[in-house]
Amino acid sequence: MRILYQKYETLLQNTTTDFKRYLYKKVSWDSRMIGIIGARGVGKTTMILQYIKENLDTKKALYVSADDIYFGKNKLVDLADDFYKNAGEYLFIDEIHKYTDWSRELKNIYDSFPDLKVVFTGSSILDILKGSADLSRRAIIYKLHGLSFREYLNFFHHYEIDVYSLKQIINNEVKLKNIKHPLPLFKDYLIRGYYPFGIENEINLRLGQIIVQTIETDIPQYANLNVGTSRKLRRLLSIIAESVPFKPNFSKLAKMLNVSRNSLDDYFSYMGKAGLIGQLRNETSGIRRLGKVDKVYLDNTNIIFNLVGDKSNIGNIRETFFFNQMRVKNEVISAKKADFIIDNYTFEIGGKNKQQKQIEKDDKSFVVKDDIEFGYRNVIPLWAFGLNY
Numbered sequence: 001m002r003i004l005y006q007k008y009e010t011l012l013q014n015t016t017t018d019f020k021r022y023l024y025k026k027v028s029w030d031s032r033m034i035g036i037i038g039a040r041g042v043g044k045t046t047m048i049l050q051y052i053k054e055n056l057d058t059k060k061a062l063y064v065s066a067d068d069i070y071f072g073k074n075k076l077v078d079l080a081d082d083f084y085k086n087a088g089e090y091l092f093i094d095e096i097h098k099y100t101d102w103s104r105e106l107k108n109i110y111d112s113f114p115d116l117k118v119v120f121t122g123s124s125i126l127d128i129l130k131g132s133a134d135l136s137r138r139a140i141i142y143k144l145h146g147l148s149f150r151e152y153l154n155f156f157h158h159y160e161i162d163v164y165s166l167k168q169i170i171n172n173e174v175k176l177k178n179i180k181h182p183l184p185l186f187k188d189y190l191i192r193g194y195y196p197f198g199i200e201n202e203i204n205l206r207l208g209q210i211i212v213q214t215i216e217t218d219i220p221q222y223a224n225l226n227v228g229t230s231r232k233l234r235r236l237l238s239i240i241a242e243s244v245p246f247k248p249n250f251s252k253l254a255k256m257l258n259v260s261r262n263s264l265d266d267y268f269s270y271m272g273k274a275g276l277i278g279q280l281r282n283e284t285s286g287i288r289r290l291g292k293v294d295k296v297y298l299d300n301t302n303i304i305f306n307l308v309g310d311k312s313n314i315g316n317i318r319e320t321f322f323f324n325q326m327r328v329k330n331e332v333i334s335a336k337k338a339d340f341i342i343d344n345y346t347f348e349i350g351g352k353n354k355q356q357k358q359i360e361k362d363d364k365s366f367v368v369k370d371d372i373e374f375g376y377r378n379v380i381p382l383w384a385f386g387l388n389y
Contacts, residue, residue, distance in 0.1 A: 001079075001082065003070070004062070004064055004068065004070055004079075005062070007064075007068075008062060008063045008064070009058075011049055011063065012049060012052065012053050012058060012063075015046065015049040015050060015053055016050075017050050017053060017054055019151075019154060019155045020047070020050060021043055021046075021047050021144065021147075021151065022148065022151060022163075022389045023036075023047065023142060023144050024047055024050070024051070026142070027051075027142055028140060029051060029055070029119075030117070031117070031140050032110065032114075032116075032117055032118070032138075033106070033110050033117070033118045033119075033120075033135075033138050033139040033140070034118070034119045034120070034139065034140050034141075034142070035096075035119075035120050035121070035122065035135070035139045035140070035141040035142070036048070036119070036120070036121045036122075036141075036142050036143075036144055037121070037122050037123065037124045037141065037142070037143050037144070038121075038123075038124050038143055038144035038145065038275070039123070039124050039146070039210075039214075039274060039275025039276075039299070040123065040210045040213065040214060040218070040275070041146075041195045041196070041197055041206065041207070041210050042144050042145060042146045042147075042195065042196070042275075043144065043146075043147075043196045044094070044121040044144055045094050045121065046196070047144065048063065048092050048094070048119055048121065049063060051119075052090070052092065056090055057089075060087065060088060060089040060090060061088070061089065061090040061091075061092065062083055062088055062090070062091055062092065063092040063094065064079065064091075064092070064093055064094065065093075065094040065095050065098075066093055066094065066095050066096050066097075066098045066099035066102070067095050067098040067099075071099060075105065076093065076099060076102075076105045076106075076109065077105045077108045077109055077112070079091075080109045080112075080113060080116065080118075081112070081113075083116075084113045084115075084116050088116065089115070089116065089117060090116075090117050090118075090119070091109075091116060091117070091118050091119070092118075092119045092120070093118065093119070093120040093121070094120070094121050095121060095122065095123075096120040096121065096122040097122040097123040097125070097218070097221075097222065102120075102122075103135055106118070106120065106135060106138075106139070107135060107138065110138045110139075120139075123214075123218050123222070123274065124143060124273050124274060124275050125218055125219060125222050125270060125273040125274040145328050145389075146194040146195055146300055146302075147193055147194055147195065147196060148325055148328070148386050148387065148388065148389045149186065149189050149193065149325065149383060149386020149387060150162075150163065150386060150387040150388075150389070151389075152185075152189045152193035152194075152386075153176075153179070153185065155196065155199065156188075156193060156198075156199050157185065159176070159177065159178060159179060160177065161176060161177065161387060162175075162387070163387065163388065163389060164384070164387045164388060165388070166326075166329075166330060166342060166343075166345075166388065169380060169384050169385060169387065169388065170345065170366055170378075170380060172374075172375040172376065172380065172384075174375075174381075174384045174387060181373065182373060182381075182383050183371065183373060183383070186382075186383040186386070189386070190301040190302070190305070190317060190321060191203070191301070191302065191305045192302060192305075193302070194300040194301065194302040194324075195207060195210075195302060198302065203302065203306070204306055207302060207303065207306045208306060211237075211276065211303065211306065211307075214274045214275070214276060215230055215233045215234055215237065215276075216230045218274055219233060219270045219271070219274055222270070223266070223270055229267075232257045232258075232259060232267070233267060233270075233271065235257060236253070236257065236267055236268075236271070237271065237276060237277070237298075237307070238307070239253070240277060240296055240297075240298060241298055241303075241304065241307040241308050242308065243296075243316070244313040244315060244316050245295050245296070245297050245315075245316045245319055245320070246295060246296040246297070247294065247295055247296075248268075248293060248296055250264055250265075268293070268296065275299050276298070276299055276303065277296055277297065277298055277299055278296070278297045278298070278299050278320075278323055278324060278327065279293045279295075279296055279297075280293070280294050280295040280296070280297065280323060280332065280333070280334050280340075281293055281294060281333055281334065282294040282333060282334045283333050283334075283341070294334040295319075295334060297316070297319065297320045297323055297324075298320060299324065300320065300321075300324045301317050301320050301321050301324070304316065304317055304320060314351070314370075315349075315350070318349045318350070318351075318368075318370050318382060319339055319340075319349050321382065321385075321386070322339075322340065322347070322349055322368060322382065322385055323340065325385050325386050325388060325389075326340075326342060326385055326388060328388065328389045329388055329389055330342045330343070330388075331343075335347075338365070344364055345364050345365070345366065346364060346365045346366070347365075347366050347367075347368050348365075348366070348367050348368065349368045349370075349382065350367065350368070350369060350370070351369065351370050351371055352369050352370065352371040352372050354367055354369050355367075361378075363378070365378065366378045366379070366380050367379050367380070368380050368381075368382050368385065369381060369382060370382040
């Protein structure tokens with residue numbers, strides 16, 4: 001316990017509070033049990049340490065990581081019991097997915113210590129709502145995405161930019177204070193701005209490690225898969241990375257990877273939850289969420305550049321950015337005559353020379369252009385959609 005407290009104090013001392021993620025103020029921190037899930041590297045740990053440092057009596061709080069060597073011989077529920085008996089009030093458990101039987105022990109902690117507030121973080125692949133101990137009735141779950149272009153401007157370059165609604169963006173109401181030329185910053189964001197650690201200029205090494213760990217450790221551990229399956233996941237990710245964008249032929253893919261169709265569906269689901277890919281569905285029988293997968297993108301543009309580098313297809317990069325940023329607060333589906341539909345608005349994505357032939361000429365159809373600084377009429381700059389959260 002003493003060593004756990006020492007690690008906790010050291011982390012707090014090294015945590016800065018000058019920049020906070022979009023989710024920070026939306027979390028109901030006073031709830032009895034909170035879960036914050038998200039892909040590796042998006043900033044979950046920093047966010048909870050910031051909350052402790054700014055809002056709590058640090059002697060009544062404790063932060064631990066579930067993969068600490070301490071838990072090789074000790075149980076979480078026993079730690080909670082000891083902490084509670086010593087007047088502890090707030091227990092923060094990081095990387096809960098690395099702890100065996102995590103859902104059952106969290107349930108026991110919730111039921112046994114009604115005055116103890118618990119916050120845990122975990123990989124986005126964890127299906128918290130279907131946990132074996134039924135945490136859905138006990139924990140409030142939040143999902144943290146990577147940095148938006150707006151957050152990147154703040155964190156990397158100290159520009160304070162407002163959040164803009166979809167309506168404001170398509171009405172060309174976006175204003176960038178003190179930024180005359182957003183395009184160079186936008187291009188940098190596409191390469192290294194989605195993950196907070198990109199500010200350290202180690203994006204290729206760190207992100208490469210995250211991709212490997214997700215494929216070789218997180219997904220197999222969660223889904224009880226073998227090493228051979230990890231190789232198939234890596235191959236599938238490479239196929240998606242090299243496509244423009246990827247329109248899945250499931251029968252052909254299943255044969256190529258020597259797996260069943262059902263297994264392939266599971267692979268896509270695991271990789272999506274783990275923050276490696278995004279699946280764009282179409283509208284089927286008016287029930288959008290049940291539509292079949294029309295296109296598959298890598299989750300964000302930083303992953304594209306990491307896997308493909310200078311060979312990245314610019315059209316794929318543009319669509320990936322739009323889908324990645326807009327799906328955080330909106331339901332995005334594929335369009336028959338354009339690229340995307342959000343609510344009743346249609347969006348066609350392209351470069352500065354993109355024409356309007358594919359879309360209807362009305363007040364609900366928009367051309368989203370890369371390589372332009374400002375919008376006009378129904379033409380919107382691509383970077384503006386990165387200011388939605």
